[in-house]
Amino acid sequence: MAMNRSAMKASHAAETVFRTDGVTKVYDTGEVQVHALAGVDLQLYAGELAVLLGPSGSGKSTLLNILGGLDHASSGKVWFRELELSSLNDRALTRYRRDHVGFVFQFYNLVPSLSAKENVALVTDIARDPMRPEEALELVGLAHRLDHFPAELSGGEQQRVAIARAIAKRPEILLCDEPTGALDSKTGIQVLEAINEINLRFGTTTAVITHNAAIRKMAHRVIRFQDGRISDVAINETRVPPSDIEW
Amino acid sequence: MRALDKKLLRDFARLWVQALSIALVLGSGVAILLISFGMYGALENTREAYYERNRFADVFAGVKRAPRSLERDIVAIDGVWAVELRTVAEAILDLPFRPEASVGRFVSIPAGDGARLNVPLLRSGQFPDPQSSNEVLVNEPFALANGFETGDTIRANLNGRRRELTITGTALSPEYIYTIGPGQLLPDNETFGILWMPQPAVEAAFDTVGAFNDVSLKLTRNAKPEEIIERLDDLLEPYGGLGAYERSEQLSHSFIEAELEQLRTMGYILPPIFFAIAAFLVNMVVGRIVALERSQIGLLKATGYSNMEVSLHYLYLAVLIAIVGVFLGWGFGAWAARGLAQIYAQFFTFPYLLYRIPVTAYATSGLLGIAAAAGGAILNAMKAAKLPPAIAMAPPAPPNFRRSALDGVLTTLRLSQPTMMVFRGIVRWPVRAFLTCLGLALAVAVLVASSFFGDSMDEIVDLAFYQSNRQHAVLAFSENAPETALEDVENLPGVLYAEGQLGLPARLVNGHLEKRIGIDARRPDADLSRALDDRGKVIVAPEEGIMLTERLASQLDVLPGDSVEVHFLTGLRETHDLTVTGTVVQFFGLGAYIDATFAARLLRQSPRISSANVLIDARAIDALHARAKETPSLSGLIMFSKMRNAFRDIISENILVTTTVYVVTAVLITAGVTYNGARIQLSERARELASLRILGFTNAEVSYILMGETMLLVLLAQPFGWALGAFLAWAMVTAFSSDLYSIPLVLNRDTFGFASVVALAAAIVSVLAVRRRIDTMNLVSVMKTRE
Missing domain, CATH: 2.40.40 (Barwin-like endoglucanases)
Structure with missing residues (x-):
């Protein structure tokens, strides 16, 4: 599972998927201004699995939202390959999300009135070249739970449905916001395995946000956040498979 | 089917009680629209066609006795297209098997080609032989009410001679769609009939040979009726003209016109109320769903659904509710329209009827219903579209409760915390509280505006029959008589x-x-x-x-x-x-x-x-009728006592029907508003109420908080409802009044009390239905649910 450091560097040079340049985000509540991001320069490379680590309020979710086209930066620039996200309007951002991005959320965000298969179909209905919902669910080990509703699934299963939903469109990037945050460690690890599997199998550029330091062990790179800034970027010399992680 | 559409259908199925309660309110609006405009269109079209085919005249005039030679001058009036000169007169009839004297209006059938205007439409049998002096055609309702068949005979006092008349057939006429006898308040087909008779026979009977006493004119398309009426009055003046008048003053026509006006008024006043309430309820429900589904909306957007697709999703929910409402409204409306058509058939006789509601009425009422619901949802659907995808992912901030001037008041009142929560809820969402209040007030108003009719009718009966007209009967003379004739009248039996x-x-x-x-x-x-x-x-x-x-x-x-x-x-x-x-x-x-x-x-x-x-003297009434039948100087005997009873029967029957309809309507509105209000309260406060239960509050205490706000609004709505109802009643009374009749505005305390009792009962039952959910609330799962 471990990767050669020079090989990583070579691939970095080959393809940068995301590049941010002095990105800031200020929330204006009327009374106070909160600087969620205070100038972030970051690159994410094709095929890598990056873990964005930091305490709550450090700005990592804000950055993920901006990378995923859910939110606009207050200043600075953001590129997805040649596409400057920071210059896109809402309509173009919607297009971008529809075509390129898969999201996994802490609280799964499944639609309770739709079965597992239908939750995935929600995405495949509008994607350009999706896999079949059954196929996506099989990839996360849920081929036997297709017709179950969210209420009939465990937390880990629900999160795997969410992953299936995210990858069914064959996205180039997979953005995961605290994917294990609501889960116990055993099911959390199953979820991480699913994410790792997707990254390996499809080479999907993956960013995982977490405040759980143990998860950093599975990453190619670990990017630490503190007070809206990147405090440290470390390359993992030896990656550990999720099954060997404990917390 | 797309997954999003499946979500839509499942959401709809989950919300079915709320959806149904809204659909019923909306459906009421659709039904009334369908009935009023559908029936309006049908009645009007039928009437127009009937008038056209049977050449109903445009101008009418009565005259004492004018020579037929005047016809040339009348035809010469600019704008007159056709003239019909007739003899029209009333006489007492002696019907076999009927002790009471009945009244017949004899109408001459012009010699030659027969009637040119106001053409009787033969329904059975045949026209009388133009040469005969004892054959008549009778109006169909009269024949039906008395069981006459072709060949039957009736007796009449014509010009002092008792004559035996043979019925050759039955007919209808555009002149007598609504047939009401002289001095009567209601149609009575048993004792008043129209008898068409060949002109020579009528002229001989009423001494108008070579003369006429009734003119009808058909005008050319662009004629000015006022000028023609003036000219006609001038021509008839020397012969005892009684004043010419337009169709709008013709009795049968003006009764139908008044009915049409009522339908139109109903169509303009009531449906907007129902649609507004339905729109408000949709707004409330969709607003709540959008608030609850923030994270799902965020998800949809994150996965690439466009703003349009998201807002349409919530708009479609409203449209689905509307579709159910529209179908319910159509079903009920079509059924009620048929019932109404049967009621109309009692009073109005058309040769062909009628209750085919035009497709356009269905289409219009349906589209308006859907538009109302969509209008109610549009703001929240747009709100869903506007939610930025990132924010949609985060839980909503707690509602912004702030201290207000009211807090000082609430504190001095030393209210309990639950009561404080109830008050703060109202103050926090003042618009919602106001609209809820308004909806409930409208329900009370509908009840006030409908139940006052009973009291009004009592007043009409009291004034018309017990204060003003206290006679048992009216004897009408063929000719004016000296006052001494009263002595003869007093000598009549009974x-x-x-x-x-x-x-x-x-x-x-x-x-x-x-x-x-x-x-x-x-x-x-x-x-x-x-x-x-x-x-x-x-x-x-x-x-x-x-x-x-x-x-x-x-x-x-x-x-x-x-x-x-x-x-x-x-x-x-x-x-x-x-x-x-x-x-x-x-x-x-x-x-x-x-x-x-x-x-x-x-x-x-x-x-x-x-x-x-x-x-x-009631004991001698048959003898009086028998004498009246033989007295040529009498042209009518109108029994007020009989009319009084008939009027009361019809009124009480109608009041029962309309009161039932309006009570059902008001209950639907109240239930729709309170049930949805309480459901939304429960949804918004589920965590809060569960927390209180965990803290040790009893079910009753928690229910108080849930029901308190809704019931407080129900109480606040009562006085507004009374005022609104009084205004609505006034508007209806004003709209329904015509030269034929007017309705007094009688508003008693009972009326307001009844309205409030019905509204409160409906509100309590609806809120209790929601309260049951508190008993079965799973505290742990509610606390776990993430909003």
Whole structure:
């Protein structure tokens, strides 16, 4: 599972998927201004699995939202390959999300009135070249739970449905916001395995946000956040498979 | 089917009770729209076609006796397309197996080609032989009510001779869609019939050979009726013209017109209320769903659904509710329209009916219903579209409760915390609280505006039959008679007491305002038929001057003390300026009253009477009828006692139906508003209420918080509902009043009380239905649910 450091560097040079340049985000509540991001320069490379680590309020979710086209930066620039996200309007951002991005959320965000298969179909209905919902669910080990509703699934299963939903469109990037945050460690690890599997199998550029330091062990790179800034970027010399992680 | 559409259908299925409660309110609006405009269109179209095919005349005039040679001059009037000269007169009929005297209106069928205008439509049998003197065609309702068949005979007193008449067939006429006898308030097909008879026979019977007493004109397309009426009046003047009038004053026509006007008014007033309430409920429900589904909306956007797709998703939910409502409304509307058509069939006789509601009425009512629901959802659907995807992923901030001026008041009141929560809830969402209140007030208003009719009808019956018209019957004379004729009347079997009355056709003019009217001249001591003022006091026409009914006075724009020009259309046909001395309260028709002696002086004749009001000994009533049938000088015997009962029966039947409809309607509105309100309260406060339960509050205490806000709004809504209902009742009374009848606005405490009791009961039941959910609330799972 471990990767050669020079090989990583070579691939970095080959393809940068995301590049941010002095990105800031200020929330204006009327009374106070909160600087969620205070100038972030970051690159994410094709095929890598990056873990964005930091305490709550450090700005990592804000950055993920901006990378995923859910939110606009207050200043600075953001590129997805040649596409400057920071210059896109809402309509173009919607297009971008529809075509390129898969999201996994802490609280799964499944639609309770739709079965597992239908939750995935929600995405495949509008994607350009999706896999079949059954196929996506099989990839996360849920081929036997297709017709179950969210209420009939465990937390880990629900999160795997969410992953299936995210990858069914064959996205180039997979953005995961605290994917294990609501889960116990055993099911959390199953979820991480699913994410790792997707990254390996499809080479999907993956960013995982977490405040759980143990998860950093599975990453190619670990990017630490503190007070809206990147405090440290470390390359993992030896990656550990999720099954060997404990917390 | 797309996954998003499946979500839509499942959400809809989950919300079915709320959806149904809204759909029922919306459906009521659709149904009323369908009934009112559907029936309106159907009635109007049928009427138009009937008028057209049977050449219903445009202008009508009565005259005492004019020579047929006048026809040339009438035809020569510019704008006259066709003229029909007839003899129309009433006589008492003696029907086999019926002890009461009935009244027949004989209408001549012109010689030659038959009727050119107001053409009778043969329903069975055949027209009488033009040469015969004893054959008649009778109007179908009269034949049906009396069980007549072709070949049956009836007897009539014609010009002093008892004649046996053979029925050759039945017919209908556009002139008599609504058939009401002279002096009657309601159609009575048993005792009043139209008899068409060949012209020579009628002329001989009523002594109008070579003459006529009735003119009908059909005008050319661009003719000006006012000018033609003026010319016609000039021509008829020397022969005792009674004043020509347009179709709008023709009796049958104006009754249908009044009915059409009621339908139209109903269609304009009620559906907007229902649609507004349904839109408000949709707004509330969709607003709550959008709030609850923030994270799902965020997800949809994150995965690439566009703003349009997201907002349409929530709009479709409203449309689905509307579709259910529209189908319910169509179903109920079509059923009710058929019922209404049957009621109409009792009063209006069309040869072909009618209750085919045009497709356009379905389409319009359906589209308006859907538009109302979509309109209710649009703001929240747009709110869903506007939610930024990132924010949609985060839980909503707690609602912004702040201290307000009211808090000071609440604190000084030392209210319990639960009560404080109830008040703060109202203050926090004032618009929602206001709209909820308004919706509930409308339900109360609908009840007030419908149940007051009962009291109004009681007042009408009391005033018309017990205060004003206290006679048992009216005997109408063929010709005006000297007052001494009363002695003959009193000598009739069964007559205990008689008072005379003289009807004087006249035109009342004030400046450019004018009105054709029958003036009643009475003795000041008349006790059977009396005029009352607005305080219910009997008022007597003074020795000089004239009293007018309130509506007539306002139409002529005169007040007591003003003077009005009275053009008498009888006798010497003189014009006098008379002072209006008072106004009379009267619910049926327009009227004017003068003193009998004064009338005699104005007309320069000795006092005469045209009818007698009588009290009858009930035991001798058959003998009276038998005599009336043989007395040629009588043209009618109108039984007020019978009319009184018929009126009361019809009213109580109608009131029962309308009250039921309106109570159901108000219950639907109240239940729709309170049930949805409480459901949304529960949804918003589920965590809060579960927390309180965990903290040790009892079910009852928690229910109090849940129900408190809704019930408080229900109570607040009552006075608004009363005021709104009073206004609505006033608007309906104003809209329904016509020259034919008016409805008094009688609002009793009972009416308001009834409205509030019904509304409160409906509210309590609806809120209790929601309260049950508290008992079964799983505290742990509610606490876990993430909003």
